Amino acid sequence: MAAPRFTTDHEWVRLDGDLATVGISDYAQSQLGDVVYVELPEIGRRVEQGKEIAVVESVKAASDVYAPVSGEVVAVNTALAEDPAKVNADPMGEGWFLQLRLADPAELDGLMDEAAYRRFIEEQA
């Protein structure tokens, strides 16, 4: 499995063949606080890069999650329905949101690697 890449909206995407697993970054979950609800898309939905694909809700507020790459939804993390706190506990692992079948691998080139993303967060702070 390839190293994760990150968006400026704080999603991560990790490629395995043509399957792209998507979630939100540790920084994102720490900014949101306790996650109490995640709304995930239907299997089969097609989404373009940068468009809304999920909603994550903390005690305080609801936030949109954007597709880091274009593709078709092939799986969602149904465990989040019962235990949305997984997003806080393990955002890059058990707290994954969904899996896309990648439409255009070139889109990944525009995303940040982990080092670049870390610098991006520091600049934001």
Place this chain on the structure above:
Amino acid sequence: MPAEHPALKRTPLYPLHRALGARMVAFAGYEMPVHYPAGILAEHLHTRSRAGLFDVSHMGQLRLGGADAGAALERLVPGDICGLPPLRVRYTLLLNEAGGIVDDLTVTRLDAQNLFLVVNAATAEADFDHLRARIDPKIAIERLADRALLALQGPLAAAVLARLAPEAVGLAFMGALEMPLAGQECLVTRSGYTGEDGFEISVPAKGAAALAERLLAEPDVAPAGLGARDSLRLEAGLCLYGQDIDATITPVEADLSWTIAARRRRTGGFPGEAVVLDQLAHGTRRKRVGIRPEGRAPARAGTPILDTDGVRIGQVTSGGFGPSLGAPIAMGYVEAAHAAAGSAVLLEVRGTARPGRVVPLPFVPHRYRRQPPARSAGGDGPAVG
């Protein structure tokens, strides 16, 4: 965002919030802690099980002084202020000529001449002008800008405060007492905005941080931010001004008729009296209710409320997740025909109509420490002591 806001005001506890690692946000012109490192859920649950300490110094503190200050204030509110005994607190509402709510506030009678008011932060300036424009110039109205306000809330609040001042234990719900705390002359009321037993402490600004640190040194006390304050008050079914009540909503619509004193219903003499008395007699078209959404998706403020046929009947004014219930909760206004507990409704969240049900408020039972009324007959007598 953690960035500095030079235009925002800060409370005397600002350095303490920073030292505690709070996440600060802009709220009503102040830079306030929304939560500390523990997070909203933990702060909320700690307040329900032990005691939370809140900085509410952004709220406006006022003194009204002069002969007949109570009668003067009664011309602007529907509560019984003349009959408020010394060292008792009353929740009341400033009304406009249409019966709309200009602000909600607490009034504490200090003595025959002096009233102590706590008003909302966002409305404090406007309230001062509202009062000054309408109250006899012979009555002094003073903004107590040199005072901070702390709230110590939760089932262990009384035990904690008793370690600093044993007399705190003798206070009953909505009672007030001046007492020294950590060397500061404080005005303590047994009141709050969480549904729990607890205290609000008006303290001189210069001593506020020392008092807060003294309280936080108690192992049962944890700091809690505005985020937990909001989820606690929502579970307790309490209104947030500017969100659940405003100048277009009357006390009867807001299910706050209990604040309209029996004597005031007979004699009137408050703004919007005709509208309010008519609504008390004949009902209103809309009413504030509690709603439990099914499932886990919160229905936030602004969510349209529909009947089971999909016809719009109202709107959510406060909604989120109730940490004590582990489920979403909401309050809002619906047409009177749908206001009965048990009524089925639909909540339109992101374009999807999701089922919910009207429920009685509060969502979490209040645990105020009421005392039996004084043995002498008659209403809300002095219950301090």
